[in-house]
Amino acid sequence: MGIRLLLFTFLLFAILDCKNLSKFSSKAAKPPTVEDLDAWKRRLNMDESEIVELEKKIREMASKTRSAGALSWKIAQGYMKIGDYDLASKYYNKAIQEEGSGKKAEVIGADVHFFESALPYFDRALLQMPVEQQLLFETGLSYANASKDRGWEPKRREIAIDIFQSLTRQDPRDSRFPYQLALIYFDSSMADSSWEGVNAGFHDQDKAFVLLDSVLKKEPRNVPVLFAKANFLFRSGKAEESKEIYLHLKSTIESLKKDGFIKEKLEENESYKNVMNNLKKIDVKEN
Structure with a gap:
């Protein structure tokens, strides 16, 4: 039995019993909403021609009150929710492109091949034409998920890594970016993340641990990062070291409760329950 790591931007629970890392996900951004939400839900089941036609009508309605970029962002979030990561990446x-000037389209394209050719100029493009940070963050998540669905296909993986590296350089204080990089580096390097026997052969586990430790040096009580480190150690076959981190995580959550950051009882806190559950299962495995 392996440990499965559920990936959330601000909240993460490690759960034993499953082999593979689950999908990357983000805390939802809050761009302007589309009034006709029911129509939007129905469009996900339409064929391509119907989608194109409905999108035109929605854009016409929305153009008076919000930008086209906000609508594309909303559509992208919809595709992320239903697990179509390539279409999410497209939107x-x-x-x-639509959030800024038309010149942005010359540098950041609307498909994987165009985006791939833009990577060497990505930082420069962002300096000249800044893009909403949350939008870029979610774009990186969509490429990471699309890559993972293909057994960590290298091109999409590279795009996701480049986006998170660029975000890290822009804002070194935001721990979400190195955290997501660590998740990509580690999971894409593990044999249990291969797809139909295909393994891309990445060997970036050490990079993942370095990134997690760099965050913990600044944020020693970062619960998601501690969960990730414990999970990585377990999946690397280091059950005893993993147990030590889980014990430290248990004490960390208890201290957060004592300091008033956790309101509910510890017995009702999902993170704490998962720590205790994982410790029990590690003990079973060891015995």
Whole structure:
């Protein structure tokens, strides 16, 4: 039995019993909403021609009150929710283009091949034409998920890594970016993340641990990062070291409760329950 790590931007629970890392996800951004939400839900089940036609009508209605970029962003979030990460990536890229000037389209394209060719100029493009940070963050998540769905296909993986590296350089204080990089580096390097026997052969586990430790040096009580480190150690076959981190995490959550950051009883706190559950299962495995 392995440990499965559920990936959330601000909240993460490690759960034993499953082999693979679950999908990357983000705390939802709050761009302007589309009034006709029911129509939007129905469009996900339409064929391509119907989608194109409905999108035109929605854009016409929305153009008076909000930007096209906000609408593309909303559509991208919808595709992320239903697990179509390639279409999500397409609409995230549309949103990036539409959020700024038309010149942005020359640098950041609307599909994986165009985006791939833009990577060497990505930082420069962002300096000249800044893009909403949350939008870029979600775009990176969509590429990471699309890559993972293909057994960590290298091109999409590279794009996701480049986006999170650029965000890290822009804002070194935001621990979300190195955290997501660590998740990508580690999971894409593990044999249990291969797809139909295909393994891309990445060997970036050490990079993942370095990134997690760099965050913990500044934020020693970062619960998601501690969960990730414990999970990585367990999946690397280091059950005893993993147990030590879980014990430290248990004490950390208890201290957060004592300091008033956790309101509910510890027995009702999902993070604490998962720590205790994982410790029990590690003990079973060891015995």
